Amino acid sequence: MSDERKTPEQRAQMTDIERLRHSAAHVLATAILKIWPDAQFAAGPPVENGFYYDVELDHRISPEDFEKIEAEMKKEVKANHTFERVAVSRDEALSMAQRGVLGALGERPHPSKFKLDIIQNIPEGEEISLYRNGEFTDLCAGPHVMRTGNIGAFKLTNVASAYYKGD
Incomplete structure (x- = not known):
């Protein structure tokens, strides 16, 4: 995950395709959690040629998993959930993370x-926001498309391994 955060001005200038890709990353995370509920997520930014989400998981995702992940993603797109932005205090965000609610489909037994x-790492005084789509809630500055149904067609094409923050 990159330590470089977009400024509010940069986020406001995100193109439609960047918003769509960012939203697709949240739908990807939702699908992965429906299949592997213990997945832990870091970040899911749009990138030049698509989207991804940094995930820690006991199962090693491979191209053989793409079909079932895509099937879950298609269900989320078809459900046409709204992307709802919620501003929270630092204490609220920390509490939610401690309860395992962020990057999850609900409260979990682990943070x-x-x-x-x-x-x-968010500077004091900077707004903290979450986005919800369906059951999924995540720490996120946005922006997103209005609804999961706006994502349309997509295809998972590769998977890569990395270390969190290069550790």
């Missing part, structure tokens, strides 16, 4: 460890 790290 959202990557989200705790990300929150600690």
Whole structure:
């Protein structure tokens, strides 16, 4: 995950395709959680040729998993959930991360460890926001398309391994 955060001005200038890709990353995370509920997520930014989400998972995702992940993603797109933005206090965000709610489909028995790290690195006084789509809630500055149905067609094409923050 890159430590470089977009400024509010840069986020406001994101193109439609960047918003769509960012939204697709949230739908990807939702699908992965429906299949592997213990997945831990770090960041899911849009990139030049698509989208991704940094995920820690006991199962090693491979191209053989793409079909079932895409099937879950298609269900989320078809459900046409709204992307709802919610501003929260630092204490609220930390509490939600401790309860495992961020980057998840609801409260979990273990904290959202990557989200705790990300929150600690948000400068004091900077707004903290979440986005919800369906059951999925994540720490996110946005922006997104209005609804999951706006994502339309997509295709998972590759998977890569990396270390969190290069560790």
